[in-house]
Amino acid sequence: MPDSSPLPPVRLRPAAELARDALATPLLSRAARLARWADGTTRVGAGGELIDEQLPAAAEELGFSAAADPDGDGPVHAAEAWRIALDCGLVEIADEEEGTVTAGDALASLASGSPDDVLHLWLTALEATLADASVPALEDLAGSVGEDGTLDLGSLDWDPESEADFLDGVLGNLYLMTVGEEGPAEESAVPLPVLAASMLVPEGMEQPSDEILEEVSEAMVRLDEQFQLIEPIGLVEFQPVDEALLAEDDGEELPAQVDESDISRYGMVRLTPLGLYGMRTRLAEAGIAAPLVGDLADKGADALLTGTSGYPQAAAQSEIEQWLGRRETLGAARELLAAARGGDEGAPLRRLRCQQALSLVDDSAEPALREVLGDPELGGLARVWLAEHGAADVPPPSESMIFWLTVDTLAAQLDAEGNSPELRSLVEGLAQQHSGFFDTVWRVDHPDTAKVLEAMGRLHPDKRVAKEARKAAFKARSQKGI
DSSP: OOOOOOOOOOOOHHHHHHHHHHHHHHHHHHHHHHHHHOOOOOOOOTTSSSGGGGGGHHHHHOOOOOTTTTOOOOHHHHHHHHHHHHTTTEEEEEETTEEEEEEEEHHHHHHSHHHHHHHHHHHHHHHHHHHHSSSSOOHHHTTTTTSSSSGGGGGGTOOOOHHHHHHHHHHHHHHHHHSSSSSSOOOEEEHHHHHHHHHHTTTTTTHHHSSHHHHHHHHHHHHHHHHHHHGTTTSSEEEOOHHHHHHHHOOOOTTTTTTTTGGGGEEEEEEEEEHHHHHHHHHHHHTHHHHHHTTTTOHHHHHHHHHHHGGOOHHHHHHHHHHTSSSHHHHHHHHHHHHHHHTTTTTTHHHHHHHHHHHTTGGGGGGHHHHTOOOOHHHHHHHHHHHHHTSSOOOOHHHHHHHHHHHHHHHHHHHHHHOOOOHHHHHHHHHHTTTTTTHHTTTTTOTTTTHHHHHHHHHHHHHHHHHHHHHOHHHOHHHHTO
8 A cells, every 4th residue: 555645635425425336336235135135044154155055046136047147157246245245244144053144233224324334334345355356266276275175375376465465555556546636537547557567667667677567467467357356346447458468468369450559458447436435444544644635624724734735736725725615714814824934844835835725815815915014934925916916005025035935936846846847947937037046046044045956956957057056055055054
């Protein structure tokens, strides 16, 4: 799964809507149907599984009649659904000796419980499904039974813990790709090769080795099987790998109509809205910060500006909009400005988020902005806001205030985006528009002056200008005795 750094916040659908989705998932709905079907005559084995003689009737109950199930998969689906019913407590063992069952207490919760009750049961079913998906295929297990009838796990080259961890990592990366700033929209899917590569290709490796590519290919085949097992619980929507590709791997010639350049042929997967809820819950339970849009709406401006500092732009915007929606404009503006002050490491990014928030308020916030015109940290951004809103009698900023605001803005952009193309363009524009820029800026009394100048030296494509920036950074550090 992703590391412990905060993920972008996710916007979830209402619990009632998610509960309806959960009830409609094939696995949980089949499990509930079998739980209602079972009675005192239903017989189970020692582990609670339906005995073989019961499976045809169970399959029939689920709609897998002989006519509707030409492939004969009905008993397999019935067995899967029964395991979910047992794991979720929809059915319980009534008499172990006789092997009979009765309806479980959870069945009533599924029928008449709250949305949270339903989602709790769905999460239990999800965990059971993910555990099943980490188990090798039946044909592999069958080939590993020794002469004494016991299962030889060593011959499988299968580590249950690492297999489960790998699947968790894949799902964590899928969540990150879905909620991240550069991730797909909710309705978009992630190609299976991209997902497999995210787990196996080392960061910074531009051209994967043949060995890595072989591992990615093997992982794709395994993930193709796993996602087909997981899809019925409603976590994902999955388009399997084109069977023609698998035939190609077996040495068969591709059909003439197959387009090898179509990435969707290699499998596509996306988290459903229910899947976003499920993954966010699993991540939070694993101790990983997985915030929700609106988590900061009832907190103070200091928590808002600090909390959204690490968010992508769009995610921060959504969070700020909810925060502002619960407050009176003038009071909110004053609270934001007060929280934006400071000379600490995170202050520039707080002020950038403050500017973002203030761009969303109307003219009734004007008194708050006028109150900070003389503030050395906030006076520059206050003048920008007032000018953009057509306010009258706005005093012009001093040169020192302009340069301080420039350094502060660059420091915030550097913290927010790193060495991004947008920041590179901003650096080029500044150096081009202001003659003697570096002769003046190194004197700016801002904690991040030297850091910003060093970044400009790295980012500017003109070697002469980059050298000027580095010299100015050296002067700035010398001035502060660093």
